Amino acid sequence: MEGVRVTQTGGASGRALVTGAAGFVGGHLWRRLLADGVEAVGLDMVASRRGIPEGARFLEVDLRDGEAVRRAIEDVRPAVVYHLAAQASVVISMRDPVGDVQANVIASIQLAQAAMAAGTGRFVFFSTGGALFGAPEVIPIGEDYPARPESVYGASKLATERYLAIVTNDSGMQLSVVRPGNIYGPWQDPHGEAGVVAIFAQRMLAGEPCTIYGDGSQLRDYVYVEDVVDAAVRAAQYEAATCNIGTGAPTSTRGVFDAIARAVGYTAPPVLAPERPGDIKQIAQDASRARAIWGWAPQVSFEDGISRTVDFFRAQRG
Numbered sequence: 001m002e003g004v005r006v007t008q009t010g011g012a013s014g015r016a017l018v019t020g021a022a023g024f025v026g027g028h029l030w031r032r033l034l035a036d037g038v039e040a041v042g043l044d045m046v047a048s049r050r051g052i053p054e055g056a057r058f059l060e061v062d063l064r065d066g067e068a069v070r071r072a073i074e075d076v077r078p079a080v081v082y083h084l085a086a087q088a089s090v091v092i093s094m095r096d097p098v099g100d101v102q103a104n105v106i107a108s109i110q111l112a113q114a115a116m117a118a119g120t121g122r123f124v125f126f127s128t129g130g131a132l133f134g135a136p137e138v139i140p141i142g143e144d145y146p147a148r149p150e151s152v153y154g155a156s157k158l159a160t161e162r163y164l165a166i167v168t169n170d171s172g173m174q175l176s177v178v179r180p181g182n183i184y185g186p187w188q189d190p191h192g193e194a195g196v197v198a199i200f201a202q203r204m205l206a207g208e209p210c211t212i213y214g215d216g217s218q219l220r221d222y223v224y225v226e227d228v229v230d231a232a233v234r235a236a237q238y239e240a241a242t243c244n245i246g247t248g249a250p251t252s253t254r255g256v257f258d259a260i261a262r263a264v265g266y267t268a269p270p271v272l273a274p275e276r277p278g279d280i281k282q283i284a285q286d287a288s289r290a291r292a293i294w295g296w297a298p299q300v301s302f303e304d305g306i307s308r309t310v311d312f313f314r315a316q317r318g
């Protein structure tokens with residue numbers, strides 16, 4: 001299936017800039033672009049635990065520093081900016097709302113303005129397909145489902161989408177917005193608050209107990225990181241749009257537990273704990289717009305993605 005390919009405009013360098021390149025998804029995207037032969041520069045405010053790919057360039061920049069952002073963009077003059085850097089923790093966003101707005105909203109506007117001034121042609125912003133919507137009554141949800149964020153993180157992503165649409169309007173820079181479901185795969189941080197696949201995989205491989213909050217029936221749309229990276233690449237190549245990226249077929253937390261237990265050979269039952277406040281019952285993304293416009297469809301089945309992820313964490317332990 002093919003989408004509507006658009007000729008790239010602006011940013012004569014042909015270079016790409018990936019922000020959040022030291023993070024989970026940004027690290028995968030950076031390497032995918034390099035493997036495709038793109039001169040991709042990575043940017044983050046911290047060094048990556050994966051290291052810097054051979055021959056690649058990495059800029060340590062805090063996007064909250066407007067002057068540093070302008071200098072970095074003028075230096076790289078990217079044709080495409082993939083903006084994945086974010087304060088991505090819901091818990092931290094609730095503890096420090098102002099800090100979240102600075103890292104997510106203000107940093108994104110500064111980056112977009114600098115990119116427009118440098119003649120960047122395409123800007124791909126990573127929003128979220130989950131935290132924008134609160135607790136949807138029906139799933140899967142389309143892009144036009146009413147946004148009712150319940151966390152500061154969700155509100156920041158929604159605000160950033162809106163600000164970017166306004167500030168880039170009528171500019172030479174085309175904006176695409178990627179709204180992924182629950183991303184999982186190798187290199188996800190197993191010590192974070194979210195990322196249940198990484199957490200369960202790591203704990204089961206260590207023979208440690210795994211906790212399920214609530215009855216395990218909560219539904220989430222798990223999408224494999226390489227599929228998400230493919231969507232990002234397409235978002236810069238095809239017609240600019242805002243698109244959900246998910247499988248549309250959610251898995252329950254208990255289903256995740258069972259799939260990982262099978263892959264690991266783990267036989268202990270889960271530890272059941274009370275539901276956490278704010279945990280929504282169900283969410284899944286309808287990605288038919290991404291299919292129609294970007295020619296995107298998930299390629300990695302849940303079982304296969306789990307098996308690749310478990311293999312990765314197993315090799316890490318060894």
Ligand SMILES: NC(=O)c1ccc[n+]([C@@H]2O[C@H](COP(=O)([O-])OP(=O)(O)OC[C@H]3O[C@@H](n4cnc5c(N)ncnc54)[C@H](O)[C@@H]3O)[C@@H](O)[C@H]2O)c1
Binds near residue numbers: 024
């Ligand atoms: N992981 C998921 O399930 C998921 C789901 C939906 C959306 N997203 C979005 O996808 C993007 C990537 O997520 P991830 O899981 O790779 O997150 P991550 O936390 O692994 O990576 C984010 C990176 O951004 C960097 N960063 C944060 N603030 C910065 C700043 N001020 N300047 C420079 N760098 C900064 C961090 O150092 C980190 O390396 C984020 O925008 C996130 O909100 C993720």
